[in-house]
Amino acid sequence: MQVQVNGEMLQVQDGITLTGLVEQLELGEKRIAIELNLEIIPRSQHEETILKESDRVEIVHAIGGG
Known part of the structure; x- marks a missing residue:
């Protein structure tokens, strides 16, 4: 599915x-x-x-810094 x-x-x-999507995208850590x-x-x-066909997912990375 997409x-x-x-x-x-x-x-x-x-x-x-x-969780499976995060693993597929290699973002686990x-x-x-x-x-x-x-x-x-x-x-x-x-x-x-559980994801369904045509779901819209946005993933944001937290970036540390100072």
Whole structure:
């Protein structure tokens, strides 16, 4: 199935969770925030949140600095 990630269409497996998407994108060790269909999804819900065809996902990387 296809979902939109940061404005780009991406092919993912059916039934993938947000955690699975993060792993597919190799972002597992990064500090990120995820918005799904205009709603922020807490990290504690990434494992249980299953994506559906045409979902819109925005992933923002937290960048530290001073």
